[in-house]
Amino acid sequence: MSANGYQPLLLKNAHRPDSATLAAYRESGGYRALERALKEMTPEQVVEEVKASGLRGRGGAGFPTGMKWSFMPKGSGEKYLVLNADESEPGTFKDRLLMEEDPHLVLEGFLIGCYAVGCRHGFIYMRGEFVRPTRILLKAVEEARAAGMVGKNILGTGFDCEITLYRGAGAYICGEETALLESLEGKRGMPRLKPPFPAQVGLYGKPTSVNNVETIANIPLIVEMGPSWYANLGRPKNTGPKLYCVSGHVRRPGVYEFPLGIPLKELLFEHAGGMLREDRPLKAVIPGGSSVPILPAAQCDVLMDFDSLAAAGTMLGSAGVIVMDDSVCIVEALLNLARFYAHESCGQCTPCREGTGWYVQILERLERGEGNSSDLDLLLDLSDRIQGNTICPLGDAVAMPVRSYVTAFRDEFQHHVTHKKCLAKPAPVPV
Amino acid sequence: MIPSRETQEKIDAAVREYPHARSALLAVLHLIQSERGYIAPEDQAWAATRMGLPPAEVAGVVSFYTLFRTKPPGRHHLQVCRTLSCQIRGCRELLSYLEEKLGIKQGQVTTDGRFSLVTVECLGSCGTAPMMQVNDDYHENLTRERLDVLLDSMK
Ligand SMILES: Cc1cc2nc3c(=O)[nH]c(=O)nc-3n(C[C@H](O)[C@H](O)[C@H](O)COP(=O)(O)O)c2cc1C
Ligand code: SF4
Ligand code: FES
Numbered sequence: 001m002s003a004n005g006y007q008p009l010l011l012k013n014a015h016r017p018d019s020a021t022l023a024a025y026r027e028s029g030g031y032r033a034l035e036r037a038l039k040e041m042t043p044e045q046v047v048e049e050v051k052a053s054g055l056r057g058r059g060g061a062g063f064p065t066g067m068k069w070s071f072m073p074k075g076s077g078e079k080y081l082v083l084n085a086d087e088s089e090p091g092t093f094k095d096r097l098l099m100e101e102d103p104h105l106v107l108e109g110f111l112i113g114c115y116a117v118g119c120r121h122g123f124i125y126m127r128g129e130f131v132r133p134t135r136i137l138l139k140a141v142e143e144a145r146a147a148g149m150v151g152k153n154i155l156g157t158g159f160d161c162e163i164t165l166y167r168g169a170g171a172y173i174c175g176e177e178t179a180l181l182e183s184l185e186g187k188r189g190m191p192r193l194k195p196p197f198p199a200q201v202g203l204y205g206k207p208t209s210v211n212n213v214e215t216i217a218n219i220p221l222i223v224e225m226g227p228s229w230y231a232n233l234g235r236p237k238n239t240g241p242k243l244y245c246v247s248g249h250v251r252r253p254g255v256y257e258f259p260l261g262i263p264l265k266e267l268l269f270e271h272a273g274g275m276l277r278e279d280r281p282l283k284a285v286i287p288g289g290s291s292v293p294i295l296p297a298a299q300c301d302v303l304m305d306f307d308s309l310a311a312a313g314t315m316l317g318s319a320g321v322i323v324m325d326d327s328v329c330i331v332e333a334l335l336n337l338a339r340f341y342a343h344e345s346c347g348q349c350t351p352c353r354e355g356t357g358w359y360v361q362i363l364e365r366l367e368r369g370e371g372n373s374s375d376l377d378l379l380l381d382l383s384d385r386i387q388g389n390t391i392c393p394l395g396d397a398v399a400m401p402v403r404s405y406v407t408a409f410r411d412e413f414q415h416h417v418t419h420k421k422c423l424a425k426p427a428p429v430p431v
Numbered sequence: 432m433i434p435s436r437e438t439q440e441k442i443d444a445a446v447r448e449y450p451h452a453r454s455a456l457l458a459v460l461h462l463i464q465s466e467r468g469y470i471a472p473e474d475q476a477w478a479a480t481r482m483g484l485p486p487a488e489v490a491g492v493v494s495f496y497t498l499f500r501t502k503p504p505g506r507h508h509l510q511v512c513r514t515l516s517c518q519i520r521g522c523r524e525l526l527s528y529l530e531e532k533l534g535i536k537q538g539q540v541t542t543d544g545r546f547s548l549v550t551v552e553c554l555g556s557c558g559t560a561p562m563m564q565v566n567d568d569y570h571e572n573l574t575r576e577r578l579d580v581l582l583d584s585m586k
Contacts, residue, residue, distance in 0.1 A: 087555045088552070088553060088555065089553075090514045090515055090516065090552070090553035090557070091515070091516055091553070092553075092555060092557070093555045093556055093557055093558055096555050121450065127555065128461075128496070128498045129498070129551075129554055129555075129564060130555070131567035131568075132567070132568070132569070164448050164449070166454070166457070166458075167457065167458065167461055168457070168496070169457050169460070169461065169496030169497070169498040169499055170496050170497035170498035170499075170551075171495060171496050171497065172552065183457070184454060185453060185454055186451075186453040186454045186455065186456035186457060186492070187453075187456075187492065188491055188492055188495040189495065189496075204450060204451055245557065246558065247516035247557035247558050247560060248515075248516055248519055248520070248557075248560075249519065249520075253557070253558040253559070253560070254558045255558060286515075290514075290515060290553075320557070322515060322516055322519075324519060327519075328519055333518075333519070336513075336514065336515045336518050337514075337515055340514055340515075340552055340553070343552060344552070428521060428524060429519070429520055429521050430521070431520070431521035431524050431525055431561060431573065431574050431575060
């Protein structure tokens with residue numbers, strides 16, 4: 001499949017200078033889906049359409065959104081929908097773009113979601129550093145309120161829905177859904193043990209669904225165009241449009257929208273402009289944000305969707321595609337990420353708290369040329385001890401990459417031990 | 432320091448927004464910090480009383496989140512992203528340049544109180560690396576020349 005000629009759906013307004021205004025959004029057909037959902041569909045029908053569309057969550061795990069919503073109890077009790085706008089996975093910058101460039105798309109999807117799960121007070125958990133996106137989204141909420149789409153009796157249908165933006169305060173772990181709920185309750189963002197799952201016991205102990213910004217931005221499209229049209233985009237079980245965040249050593253880094261399943265090499269070499277420097281070939285790609293296993297250049301003939309990347313031993317994750325040329329030292333790259341996880345571990349679980357610190361110490365030692373051969377096995381052993389033994393997936397999110405870097409680039413790690421220096425030829429990008 | 436009347440009104444409004452008042456704690460701390468620039472022990476005590484929480488709870492929250500500062504920053508708080516995409520696009524070179532230019536190390540404030548310098552983790556702007564946040568604003572695709580112009584414009 002080649003995605004040439006593809007017309008963006010999620011980013012269709014993004015090029016307009018006035019894309020964040022209600023007027024521009026309406027001009028492109030905005031809020032028709034909300035009207036259709038509220039006036040012509042029951043909440044159950046909305047959930048059924050989302051199920052039929054095949055939409056899988058864009059926050060990292062790829063869990064089917066319709067199914068997640070169907071786990072919410074029926075009836076009129078207190079329930080919550082929470083939008084995860086905490087975007088902090090290294091390599092990921094798509095939700096920010098959506099909120100800045102098309103806040104009404106996000107808001108319309110969120111309102112339809114609230115209707116579908118029976119939520120009358122929705123919360124948007126904003127990453128604390130996102131001051132500008134918060135300002136833009138807040139303005140959109142006020143515009144929508146003035147137009148009768150937020151608050152009481154939305155569009156005269158009797159559906160009430162209040163929306164509150166909540167500002168986080170800097171903590172990667174708060175992107176994990178149960179830590180996010182703790183934070184939203186005004187506490188430290190410590191992940192909760194599951195079960196119970198948020199659909200049973202979530203915000204304030206009530207049934208809650210947490211969804212990613214990009215996931216929610218797909219909802220108006222599904223309601224407006226219908227689930228079978230939507231399901232035709234992409235590949236079987238991996239449907240719909242997708243935002244790919246490309247960073248690192250390419251000529252044109254940025255957010256690219258294509259259907260799920262675009263070949264990674266097409267994304268990099270046709271759309272993102274290829275490698276930054278002619279004489280610096282591709283060394284490796286992290287395809288789904290810092291928490292996923294790395295793909296050495298020889299394994300980059302893959303399709304960018306959930307199942308294809310899983311078959312290749314990695315994950316689509318947040319679709320944060322970090323591209324590295326041969327000037328990058330893999331040990332140093334891994335040390336950079338290990339420090340990130342050590343800093344972000346909430347400290348509740350011993351394997352994660354201690355293990356991330358150990359990773360840093362060992363990798364620092366290897367970087368200084370003071371490591372020994374047993375350090376490589378120690379890194380792998382630590383990953384075995386962490387993975388599957390922690391409260392939240394952050395443990396796995398560091399254990400899996402460490403294992404993959406050491407396994408795929410064992411020679412390079414060994415070179416640090418034997419020769420006390422790096423195998424890569426450093427060539428910093430001039431700044 | 433007791434927050435100004437204006438800030439206290441914003442705090443009251445924030446508390447009213449949530450079904451459970453405790454949810455407003457982060458908002459209260461953000462409001463205090465935006466007035467004063469940081470959150471001192473006496474501000475934490477004030478917040479604890481206002482929210483009806485034990486002081487240790489408030490201290491725990493303040494220390495958990497990196498955006499809450501317990502020391503005064505410079506007027507321009509430079510937060511340079513250090514994570515992978517920025518690292519491979521030159522953030523270390525820019526950080527050394529800043530340290531040299533400002534005569535401070537990361538974690539320090541210039542003696543005139545004009546600049547403070549810290550490193551932070553990925554700010555969700557990796558496609559425009561290297562980048563930094565100064566107070567609330569993002570500055571992207573940085574180079575030495577752009578830093579020169581930027582710092583000159585910050586009084
Ligand atoms: C450590 C960690 C960090 C996460 N960060 C985010 C994030 O920043 N944004 C996000 O949408 N999901 C994040 N997630 C995934 C959420 O827990 C959750 O699965 C997601 O918000 C569900 O939305 P979706 O079903 O629409 O994908 C993170 C998970 C973990 C374990
Ligand atoms: S795995 Fe790490 S981040 Fe997650 S709960 Fe345990 S200590 Fe906290
Ligand atoms: S790595 Fe610097 S903004 Fe993401």
